[in-house]
Amino acid sequence: MARKFVLAAAGVGALCAVVVLSVPKVEFLMGGAMVNLGYRLQDGLHDYDFEHHEITPEQVWNELRAQNELASSVRARFPRYSDHPVVAMLVCMDARIDTNELTGDTRHNTYIVRTAGSVISPVEADMLELAVNNGVKLLLLTRHTDCAAERVAADQTARGQYPSLAAAVEQREAKVREFLARPAVAAKVASGQLLVKEMLVDTATTHLDPLPPPR
Numbered sequence: 001m002a003r004k005f006v007l008a009a010a011g012v013g014a015l016c017a018v019v020v021l022s023v024p025k026v027e028f029l030m031g032g033a034m035v036n037l038g039y040r041l042q043d044g045l046h047d048y049d050f051e052h053h054e055i056t057p058e059q060v061w062n063e064l065r066a067q068n069e070l071a072s073s074v075r076a077r078f079p080r081y082s083d084h085p086v087v088a089m090l091v092c093m094d095a096r097i098d099t100n101e102l103t104g105d106t107r108h109n110t111y112i113v114r115t116a117g118s119v120i121s122p123v124e125a126d127m128l129e130l131a132v133n134n135g136v137k138l139l140l141l142t143r144h145t146d147c148a149a150e151r152v153a154a155d156q157t158a159r160g161q162y163p164s165l166a167a168a169v170e171q172r173e174a175k176v177r178e179f180l181a182r183p184a185v186a187a188k189v190a191s192g193q194l195l196v197k198e199m200l201v202d203t204a205t206t207h208l209d210p211l212p213p214p215r
């Protein structure tokens with residue numbers, strides 16, 4: 001009797017799991033929860049691989065290759081999400097900002113351009129315009145708190161060491177305006193096909209906040 005009850009309960013449980021997993025929103029949230037569990041498991045591993053600052057560059061390369069072998073062998077078993085992105089983001093290269101966490105989405109359906117300080121040169125402007133012409137509907141231009149590139153621009157000694165970066169940070173606002181004035185971009189904004197948002201990423205949490213007004 002007890003055995004029948006256990007089998008029946010297991011059957012009901014399996015049926016519930018199938019029903020729940022057939023709802024895309026639930027699948028998406030459960031996937032996000034499992035990815036977050038993975039982050040939490042790896043976050044605390046301070047005595048593992050790349051955290052050993054005394055290791056040689058060759059050892060770092062070997063470790064990266066080994067990790068790539070493992071990760072790519074897992075990916076090879078599952079087809080990748082392949083729809084065209086509708087979001088493009090400009091993000092600082094700061095390693096603390098994880099764009100998967102920022103979007104809450106691991107399916108790589110976002111074009112991402114990363115530069116120190118989120119600066120835009122003509123090359124990055126071309127990249128973003130290419131993304132827009134590929135069907136992007138939301139362009140998210142971000143800066144972030146505690147930005148090393150902004151500290152470089154504000155420090156006289158560092159400015160001497162990194163003059164091009166300091167100048168690019170200073171010209172950032174003007175370059176964004178130039179980009180938004182490009183005919184292809186401006187036309188899409190004017191027709192309502194493209195929304196542009198400028199936001200500040202909280203580096204500690206990846207929360208998006210309004211960008212402070214320019215000084």
Ligand SMILES: [Zn+2]
Binds near residue numbers: 094116147149
């Ligand atoms: Zn930065």
